[in-house]
Amino acid sequence: MADFELTRELQIPAKTKIVQLVMDGLGGLPRQSDGKTELEAADTPNLDGLAARAQLGLAVPVRPGVTPGSGPAHLSLFGYDPLKFDVGRGVLSALGIGFDLHPEDVAARGNFCTIDDDGLITDRRAGRIPTEFSQKLTALLRETDLPGVQVFVETVKEYRFVLVLRPTSGQTLHANITDTDPQKTGVPSVPAVAEDEASEATAQLVNDWIAQAREILKDHKPANSLNLRGFAKDPGFPKFPDAFGLRAGAIATYPMYRGVAKLVGMEVLPVAGEALEDEVETLREYWEQYDYFFFHVKKTDSAGEDGDFERKVEVIEHVDEVVVPAIIDLDPDVIIVTGDHSTPAALKSHSWHPVPTLLWSRYCCWDGVKEFGERACGRGSLGVFPASDEMQLALGHALRLNKYGA
Amino acid sequence: MADFELTRELQIPAKTKIVQLVMDGLGGLPRQSDGKTELEAADTPNLDGLAARAQLGLAVPVRPGVTPGSGPAHLSLFGYDPLKFDVGRGVLSALGIGFDLHPEDVAARGNFCTIDDDGLITDRRAGRIPTEFSQKLTALLRETDLPGVQVFVETVKEYRFVLVLRPTSGQTLHANITDTDPQKTGVPSVPAVAEDEASEATAQLVNDWIAQAREILKDHKPANSLNLRGFAKDPGFPKFPDAFGLRAGAIATYPMYRGVAKLVGMEVLPVAGEALEDEVETLREYWEQYDYFFFHVKKTDSAGEDGDFERKVEVIEHVDEVVVPAIIDLDPDVIIVTGDHSTPAALKSHSWHPVPTLLWSRYCCWDGVKEFGERACGRGSLGVFPASDEMQLALGHALRLNKYGA
Numbered sequence: 001m002a003d004f005e006l007t008r009e010l011q012i013p014a015k016t017k018i019v020q021l022v023m024d025g026l027g028g029l030p031r032q033s034d035g036k037t038e039l040e041a042a043d044t045p046n047l048d049g050l051a052a053r054a055q056l057g058l059a060v061p062v063r064p065g066v067t068p069g070s071g072p073a074h075l076s077l078f079g080y081d082p083l084k085f086d087v088g089r090g091v092l093s094a095l096g097i098g099f100d101l102h103p104e105d106v107a108a109r110g111n112f113c114t115i116d117d118d119g120l121i122t123d124r125r126a127g128r129i130p131t132e133f134s135q136k137l138t139a140l141l142r143e144t145d146l147p148g149v150q151v152f153v154e155t156v157k158e159y160r161f162v163l164v165l166r167p168t169s170g171q172t173l174h175a176n177i178t179d180t181d182p183q184k185t186g187v188p189s190v191p192a193v194a195e196d197e198a199s200e201a202t203a204q205l206v207n208d209w210i211a212q213a214r215e216i217l218k219d220h221k222p223a224n225s226l227n228l229r230g231f232a233k234d235p236g237f238p239k240f241p242d243a244f245g246l247r248a249g250a251i252a253t254y255p256m257y258r259g260v261a262k263l264v265g266m267e268v269l270p271v272a273g274e275a276l277e278d279e280v281e282t283l284r285e286y287w288e289q290y291d292y293f294f295f296h297v298k299k300t301d302s303a304g305e306d307g308d309f310e311r312k313v314e315v316i317e318h319v320d321e322v323v324v325p326a327i328i329d330l331d332p333d334v335i336i337v338t339g340d341h342s343t344p345a346a347l348k349s350h351s352w353h354p355v356p357t358l359l360w361s362r363y364c365c366w367d368g369v370k371e372f373g374e375r376a377c378g379r380g381s382l383g384v385f386p387a388s389d390e391m392q393l394a395l396g397h398a399l400r401l402n403k404y405g406a
Numbered sequence: 407m408a409d410f411e412l413t414r415e416l417q418i419p420a421k422t423k424i425v426q427l428v429m430d431g432l433g434g435l436p437r438q439s440d441g442k443t444e445l446e447a448a449d450t451p452n453l454d455g456l457a458a459r460a461q462l463g464l465a466v467p468v469r470p471g472v473t474p475g476s477g478p479a480h481l482s483l484f485g486y487d488p489l490k491f492d493v494g495r496g497v498l499s500a501l502g503i504g505f506d507l508h509p510e511d512v513a514a515r516g517n518f519c520t521i522d523d524d525g526l527i528t529d530r531r532a533g534r535i536p537t538e539f540s541q542k543l544t545a546l547l548r549e550t551d552l553p554g555v556q557v558f559v560e561t562v563k564e565y566r567f568v569l570v571l572r573p574t575s576g577q578t579l580h581a582n583i584t585d586t587d588p589q590k591t592g593v594p595s596v597p598a599v600a601e602d603e604a605s606e607a608t609a610q611l612v613n614d615w616i617a618q619a620r621e622i623l624k625d626h627k628p629a630n631s632l633n634l635r636g637f638a639k640d641p642g643f644p645k646f647p648d649a650f651g652l653r654a655g656a657i658a659t660y661p662m663y664r665g666v667a668k669l670v671g672m673e674v675l676p677v678a679g680e681a682l683e684d685e686v687e688t689l690r691e692y693w694e695q696y697d698y699f700f701f702h703v704k705k706t707d708s709a710g711e712d713g714d715f716e717r718k719v720e721v722i723e724h725v726d727e728v729v730v731p732a733i734i735d736l737d738p739d740v741i742i743v744t745g746d747h748s749t750p751a752a753l754k755s756h757s758w759h760p761v762p763t764l765l766w767s768r769y770c771c772w773d774g775v776k777e778f779g780e781r782a783c784g785r786g787s788l789g790v791f792p793a794s795d796e797m798q799l800a801l802g803h804a805l806r807l808n809k810y811g812a
Contacts, residue, residue, distance in 0.1 A: 027771075028771075029769060029771055030771060035772075035774070037771065058787060058789070062810050063412065063795075063798060064791065064798050064799045064802070065795070065798035065799040065800070065801055065803070065807065066416065066802065066807060066810050067802065067807060067808075067809045068809065068810050068811060069809050069810060069811035069812040070812065071811050072810055072811035073811075082810070082811065083412070087811070089811075089812055092811065092812045093812065096812070344769075346769070347769065350809055351769070351802075352802035352803075353769075353771060374787075375771070375773065375774065375787070377787075378461075378771070378773060378786070378787025379785055379787070383789045383790070384787070384788065384789035384791065
């Protein structure tokens with residue numbers, strides 16, 4: 001069956017509204033003291049009240065046992081199986097810094113590195129140079145010049161940057177190009193090589209650019225060279241509004257999530273600041289104009305990454321206090337509360353654990369468990385399910401899908 | 407996505423260790439007296455203690471409602487979807503008797519049968535002749551002779567035997583050959599027919615052999631003829647150690663399980679005797695040399711097949727007493743306790759019921775149910791899941807997989 005053929009075929013017009021509240025890295029692990037996870041330890045009267053009338057379950061972002069990055073994890077929440085809908089790393093990096101990527105652009109991840117007098121790589125990360133130094137270097141690299149192509153060089157963090165090539169004279173760039181990073185030290189970088197005929201001209205441009213860039217960098221030890229990886233273009237995915245028949249608005253403050261939402265064709269709505277209250281204000285303001293809202297909360301993940309159990313608890317409590325009642329007030333037809341992946345404070349990183357998830361609608365056969373947490377969700381009636389099923393479930397509960405067959 | 411592409415791509419070096427304890431035919435059904443299954447009736451303080459800190463679930467070996475044989479059931483536990491990774495019956499039969507099958511061999515299942523004077527089959531199983539009689543016949547059949555091929559004929563049980571042809575002069579044998587068994591009586595056997603051009607020479611050899619064999623058997627009524635079925639070669643599956651990045655050791659006392667482990671490229675470790683204690687001793691001895699251990703317990707299944715509820719309970723209790731503490735003592739990073747399929751005493755046979763499964767690691771969000779049994783697993787947070795997911799889950803919990811995507 002073709003991508004989204006079922007939802008395309010069955011979708012019917014409706015005035016119902018869906019909110020998908022995504023607390024980034026929501027899932028956690030038990031703490032020593034009382035065996036509670038971050039979500040279980042949090043005092044969340046509003047989520048618990050919603051849970052009592054909702055179905056609970058555990059969402060698997062990619063595949064069992066597999067820890068997802070933010071890009072694939074969000075694609076899954078949007079209904080795109082991330083193993084099938086593969087976004088190149090260059091594109092993800094560009095999205096991650098909020099770069100306004102055009103469909104015709106080729107993007108790559110760049111790393112500054114250190115080479116010795118023989119051109120052999122001695123440090124693939126250039127001693128993890130400070131971001132400020134990196135910014136000076138990327139400014140210098142913008143002086144490079146390629147025929148018929150506009151060159152963008154943007155710092156990500158420390159030794160990492162993004163290179164974007166944008167054609168200006170009508171030619172098409174292709175991204176089927178190998179990495180220059182040999183993935184080890186003591187050897188030289190390798191040239192970028194086209195893996196198909198169509199990519200040959202672009203590979204030539206890339207190698208020209210690398211030569212210019214290395215000439216500029218040669219006296220800037222430890223960042224006296226660079227490598228490029230993950231050449232990619234916008235993959236041209238099917239668009240979310242067509243796939244699901246929903247006018248879709250994305251509310252997120254961080255570039256990565258705004259970028260992924262844009263990649264699938266959502267409209268990314270303006271948010272006045274970085275606070276939850278700002279995001280809620282945007283939700284209220286645009287309520288009438290969209291059928292579906294992706295509402296992203298970043299700081300659960302940041303706290304988890306920092307290994308800060310207590311701060312993650314506080315962020316969840318803040319969401320419960322500020323966001324959940326505001327959503328309920330707007331009277332949507334379907335509310336999903338979930339995360340893109342787990343980020344247990346105990347692991348200080350993304351993890352493979354399935355994500356506690358709540359689905360509320362007027363037409364759900366609620367589990368009647370007045371608690372939103374990993375263990376309650378582990379016993380929930382949604383079971384352990386692929387996160388990429390959430391949108392289709394939401395459409396059903398929003399009475400937006402016709403009967404399949406007679 | 408190609409087979410195991412995900413785990414091949416994401417695997418990272420680690421020193422963590424995984425033990426998969428497989429109690430053959432573990433799953434059971436309630437007895438009349440108190441409604442408990444074999445596993446629930448067993449007194450298993452060690453398994454229950456482990457369960458309290460583990461995630462529970464029910465593993466589906468092949469597909470819902472489908473009863474697996476031992477070969478497919480184990481392939482699934484090893485991460486190989488048994489519908490995709492099909493092992494021919496000839497190969498399974500050879501593995502089942504511990505035959506040292508080479509990649510170039512062609513194996514087939516053989517049945518002695520009875521024919522009348524017109525050559526029509528009157529009994530497809532030769533009156534289920536005793537194994538001893540069968541052994542005399544297979545000894546006679548070893549006197550057959552084919553050009554450029556070494557012939558092995560080995561009794562399995564009663565009327566069943568295995569034929570293996572091994573090329574000795576460089577030619578390649580092919581196994582795309584039809585059965586000779588017409589699957590009914592009152593008709594003659596049919597010739598073996600090549601289903602592709604490559605198999606024609608081998609089919610000719612097979613028919614030559616059958617002619618010689620029937621000549622030898624003609625006066626040995628009721629076993630005065632034979633049929634061959636399930637021609638197959640070692641399917642050349644992807645190897646478990648490469649697929650999962652694990653040095654894999656198999657501890658099993660029965661030929662079938664040692665054979666399936668070998669088929670996927672595990673190293674089959676020597677065990678001094680048939681007792682659980684012998685298997686534990688092997689585990690201890692080889693602990694440092696492997697990252698993953700398949701630890702097989704046969705007698706749960708044998709008791710189930712015999713319809714002996716009490717004996718199955720005793721075997722489970724013995725495993726709890728002897729095997730589980732020994733595994734815990736070795737301090738592995740991930741412990742999975744499961745079965746390859748269910749063998750309820752009530753059915754006296756393999757069954758389709760999903761298998762109670764426990765996954766313990768330092769990083770599991772334990773269910774907190776201090777009980778390992780079918781009902782506890784039915785409410786567990788692993789849900790009802792494909793047994794072929796177990797290895798990927800184990801790799802996640804062993805911190806052996808990189809993040810997927812950025």
